[in-house]
Amino acid sequence: MKKLLFALCLLFAVSFAHAQTAEEVYSKYLDFNLARMQQETDKALDLGEDILPNADKLTAGARNNFYYSVGNLYENNSQSVKAIECYEKVVAAVPDYYVAQRGLGYLYAKQADALKATGGANYIAAVRKALPHLEKAQACDPDDDTLKMIQYFYKAINDKNGLTTLNDRLKSLKKNCIDLLDDK
Structure with missing residues (x-):
């Protein structure tokens, strides 16, 4: 019983500990940009929201570009509060x-x-x-x-x-x- 409980706790911890690597975040960033260029707004917004918690793993330049781009998507999607949050990050950095x-x-x-x-x-x-x-x-x-x-x-x-x-x-x-x- 103790071994089963330990194995379950370990499995639970490992599944939550999996953080996206910088390479995975950058790959999603490239997918995000492609979706934007192809005017797939919903897909771009989904990818953007997936990247947001890990945006700090992007290089400073990519991060600023990402925040501006996702902010612009939010603005065009009538999500002013989220757009402001993103634009504020860009303005603070640049x-x-x-x-x-x-x-x-x-x-x-x-x-x-x-x-x-x-x-x-x-x-x-x-x-x-x-x-x-x-x-x-x-x-x-x-x-x-x-x-x-x-x-x-x-x-x-x-x-x-x-x-x-x-x-x-x-x-x-x-x-x-x-x-x-x-x-x-």
């Missing part, structure tokens, strides 16, 4: 990657718009969360719609100084822009 900054800015702007009717401190906090991301995106890849949104938000929260100094900030932010992630 702050000058303005594509992720734009994604974050627009998602935070969406949250701010949802709070607009309530106004007050929560709305202002949400706007202030969106603005730095929108400004980085605008500095690196000027867009009339983004600029109008930035200006609208400054006016909505009555931040005249922010609006007045916007051009100087955009010039400063333009100095370091990354438009492609290296997955090496």
Whole structure:
């Protein structure tokens, strides 16, 4: 009986101890990218969610690329909270990657718009969360719609100084822009 109990405990421990190796994670990452390129969104999302707990086993470049890509899939699949989590990881690692900054800015702007009717401190906090991301995106890849949104938000929260100094900030932010992630 003791041997049977020991064998069952050992089998149980071994089955849970099996962690994915870096090679297995990278292989899934390649499958994830292939599914995305073939526009197999559901398959890519499933693979992405399988990779997420082990994404730290990818190289830094592949990890950043993965987080951006899965974040983009989440965003396009109306899963804003998950998209934000992924984009935040990219921005923390590569702050000058303005594509992720734009994604974050627009998602935070969406949250701010949802709070607009309530106004007050929560709305202002949400706007202030969106603005730095929108400004980085605008500095690196000027867009009339983004600029109008930035200006609208400054006016909505009555931040005249922010609006007045916007051009100087955009010039400063333009100095370091990354438009492609290296997955090496």
